[in-house]
Amino acid sequence: xxxxxxxxxxxxxxxxxxxxxxxxxxxxxxxxxxxxxxxxxxxxxxxxxxxxxxxxxxxxxxxxxxxxxxxxxxxxxxxxxxxxxxxxxxxxxxxxxxxxxxxxxxxxxxxxxxxxxxxxxxxxxxxxxxxxxxxxxxxxxxxxxxxxxxxxxxxxxxxxxxxxxxxxxxxxxxxxxxxxxxxxxxxxxxxxxxxxxxxxxxxxxxxxxxxxxxxxxxxxxxxxxxxxxxxxxxxxxxxxxxxxxxxxxxxxxxxxxxxxxxxxxxxxxxxxxxxxxxxxxxxxxxxxxxxxxxxxxxxxxxxxxxxxxxxxxxxxxxxxxxxxxxxxxxxxxxxxxxxxxxxxxxxxxxxxxxxxxxxxxxxxxxxxxxxxxxxxxxxxxxxxxxxxxxxxxxxxxxxxxxxxxxxxxxxxxxxxxxxxxxxxx
Amino acid sequence: xxxxxxxxxxxxxxxxxxxxxxxxxxxxxxxxxxxxxxxxxxxxxxxxxxxxxxxxxxxxxxxxxxxxxxxxxxxxxxxxxxxxxxxxxxxxxxxxxxxxxxxxxxxxxxxxxxxxxxxxxxxxxxxxxxxxxxxxxxxxxxxxxxxxxxxxxxxxxxxxxxxxxxxxxxxxxxxxxxxxxxxxxxxxxxxxxxxxxxxxxxxxxxxxxxxxxxxxxxxxxxxxxxxxxxx
Numbered sequence: 001x002x003x004x005x006x007x008x009x010x011x012x013x014x015x016x017x018x019x020x021x022x023x024x025x026x027x028x029x030x031x032x033x034x035x036x037x038x039x040x041x042x043x044x045x046x047x048x049x050x051x052x053x054x055x056x057x058x059x060x061x062x063x064x065x066x067x068x069x070x071x072x073x074x075x076x077x078x079x080x081x082x083x084x085x086x087x088x089x090x091x092x093x094x095x096x097x098x099x100x101x102x103x104x105x106x107x108x109x110x111x112x113x114x115x116x117x118x119x120x121x122x123x124x125x126x127x128x129x130x131x132x133x134x135x136x137x138x139x140x141x142x143x144x145x146x147x148x149x150x151x152x153x154x155x156x157x158x159x160x161x162x163x164x165x166x167x168x169x170x171x172x173x174x175x176x177x178x179x180x181x182x183x184x185x186x187x188x189x190x191x192x193x194x195x196x197x198x199x200x201x202x203x204x205x206x207x208x209x210x211x212x213x214x215x216x217x218x219x220x221x222x223x224x225x226x227x228x229x230x231x232x233x234x235x236x237x238x239x240x241x242x243x244x245x246x247x248x249x250x251x252x253x254x255x256x257x258x259x260x261x262x263x264x265x266x267x268x269x270x271x272x273x274x275x276x277x278x279x280x281x282x283x284x285x286x287x288x289x290x291x292x293x294x295x296x297x298x299x300x301x302x303x304x305x306x307x308x309x310x311x312x313x314x315x316x317x318x319x320x321x322x323x324x325x326x327x328x329x330x331x332x333x334x335x336x337x338x339x340x341x342x343x344x345x346x347x348x349x350x351x352x353x354x355x356x357x358x359x360x361x362x363x364x365x366x367x368x369x370x371x372x373x374x375x376x377x378x379x380x381x382x383x384x385x386x387x388x389x390x391x392x393x394x395x396x397x398x399x400x401x402x403x404x405x406x407x408x409x410x411x412x413x414x415x416x417x418x419x420x421x422x423x424x425x
Numbered sequence: 426x427x428x429x430x431x432x433x434x435x436x437x438x439x440x441x442x443x444x445x446x447x448x449x450x451x452x453x454x455x456x457x458x459x460x461x462x463x464x465x466x467x468x469x470x471x472x473x474x475x476x477x478x479x480x481x482x483x484x485x486x487x488x489x490x491x492x493x494x495x496x497x498x499x500x501x502x503x504x505x506x507x508x509x510x511x512x513x514x515x516x517x518x519x520x521x522x523x524x525x526x527x528x529x530x531x532x533x534x535x536x537x538x539x540x541x542x543x544x545x546x547x548x549x550x551x552x553x554x555x556x557x558x559x560x561x562x563x564x565x566x567x568x569x570x571x572x573x574x575x576x577x578x579x580x581x582x583x584x585x586x587x588x589x590x591x592x593x594x595x596x597x598x599x600x601x602x603x604x605x606x607x608x609x610x611x612x613x614x615x616x617x618x619x620x621x622x623x624x625x626x627x628x629x630x631x632x633x634x635x636x637x638x639x640x641x642x643x644x645x646x647x648x649x650x651x652x653x654x655x656x
Binding site for chain 1: 461462464465466468472473535536541548552555570572
């Protein structure tokens with residue numbers, strides 16, 4: 001690991017951030033008693049709406065450790081989401097989730113400060129009222145991984161997200177490296193990836209599993225006392241969910257979780273889908289390469305143990321992407337990423353909890369021009385320690401310290417203190 | 426509004442007429458307006474395990490806002506029970522005197538995490554499995570909203586009184602408060618979704634009085650106890 005001083009001066013800049021959060025909280029305090037704490041219902045219960053507001057502040061992240069795939073820093077964001085469920089009958093409902101995101105402070109990666117995301121839109125059908133079997137069609141929730149269930153800020157004990165679900169890799173679906181030299185040139189630059197084949201305009205890369213967008217397709221889910229099984233057929237991939245197909249390929253994903261005791265949940269997830277955009281494939285110089293399918297495939301293992309005031313989660317994801325071997329030094333094997341994460345939470349009082357997460361993302365090796373094998377992406381480690389204070393059942397203030405290490409020459413480490421205020425109804 | 430009334434019940438003990446040898450009974454019935462069905466919070470990732478029960482609770486609590494003198498010469502020390510069953514708290518409403526202990530047994534084959542952030546009693550029982558129970562003592566009067574930290578659609582109310590002159594209605598709305606010393610009192614009715622309604626009543630030297638209430642959405646104070654104690 002290379003240590004430079006590039007980021008060491010960043011820490012003092014956090015001075016204003018907690019102050020802003022405190023002011024926001026103070027301003028909110030007199031009025032939050034008037035805010036709804038229950039879902040809003042209209043048309044005699046036919047339409048039920050719930051929402052969540054999050055204000056997250058942190059110092060500038062010059063190393064883009066917390067950039068999302070919309071060029072927003074997830075630690076400097078105002079997010080307001082509304083989830084509406086239209087209950088057409090006892091068995092059929094339509095769910096729509098819209099999320100409005102506004103970057104706080106200076107924009108780092110270009111793009112729009114304000115984004116309105118149609119996050120989810122699907123029909124849920126429950127064929128048998130007394131059985132927890134659902135079929136969902138449309139822009140549907142993820143089935144892969146344990147973090148899929150952490151849909152509200154309250155489910156995430158810290159402020160940052162696990163690396164596998166957020167950290168941008170030097171990898172794009174619409175732009176391809178011709179050799180490992182291109183990969184090395186883009187190491188640790190997932191927020192601005194620049195490759196010569198396909199779309200050549202620099203743009204953000206993809207994470208192992210995208211958590212800020214959902215895929216489009218159909219999924220089925222069955223839940224019992226011991227088992228939670230889900231399967232989905234969608235257009236995109238874990239890294240790059242899609243509203244419209246871009247490569248005539250589908251993804252098949254599934255997860256099975258068993259609950260041998262109430263205290264323990266063990267899950268296994270798998271997915272495989274066509275990853276590379278058809279336009280990028282068409283731009284390949286070799287006809288034989290253009291006939292290949294370049295897929296992402298992933299396997300995940302997760303566990304959650306809880307008892308009394310303690311909660312512990314761990315998740316490991318191994319993902320690989322097939323990319324064409326165009327020029328020397330060739331990408332001779334699928335590019336692989338391995339993420340391993342462990343997090344814990346303990347409730348100290350009814351209002352206060354403490355939490356910590358240790359997260360590591362490592363990568364497989366490819367040949368360099370000398371024949372030596374080096375990681376195709378820069379390994380990343382993240383430690384986040386923090387806690388939360390529940391002002392009310394649906395109002396929480398979180399404070400966290402995050403330390404990131406990356407195996408690169410520049411921006412090799414960054415540390416932040418972040419604060420988040422969240423409210424849901 | 427209700428909270429204020431309950432606190433007053435503690436503060437004004439001794440101001441109201443004293444306990445006499447001959448006591449009466451207040452009984453009657455409360456009639457509720459049509460109630461909206463309970464709507465569960467929509468969830469993208471976790472659809473409900475089974476079709477949720479949307480029937481709203483018909484149960485209310487009738488109580489004296491000011492307790493007779495001597496009401497606490499013999500402090501209550503009873504045990505009550507609030508079960509966690511089928512992802513619901515049973516009963517949904519509990520009325521208890523201060524000093525009481527409530528047991529929270531888990532009857533479901535999965536974890537619950539009972540907690541409250543209400544001012545009269547803040548607690549978090551943590552996660553525990555079926556067959557286990559944890560207890561909480563309630564020493565301060567007021568309304569305690571109870572939730573499950575795992576199942577956000579689970580909620581219940583515990584009304585803690587500084588005296589023993591209260592009654593929970595049955596599903597048909599009937600109630601009965603016994604052994605009330607003669608005198609004039611303010612009788613209040615609480616329901617989780619309606620404003621509190623009060624009425625002056627006079628309990629005679631002997632015999633019963635009947636006081637019926639027809640509750641409407643606009644009657645009484647403007648503050649819903651559900652909102653005022655939402656923590």
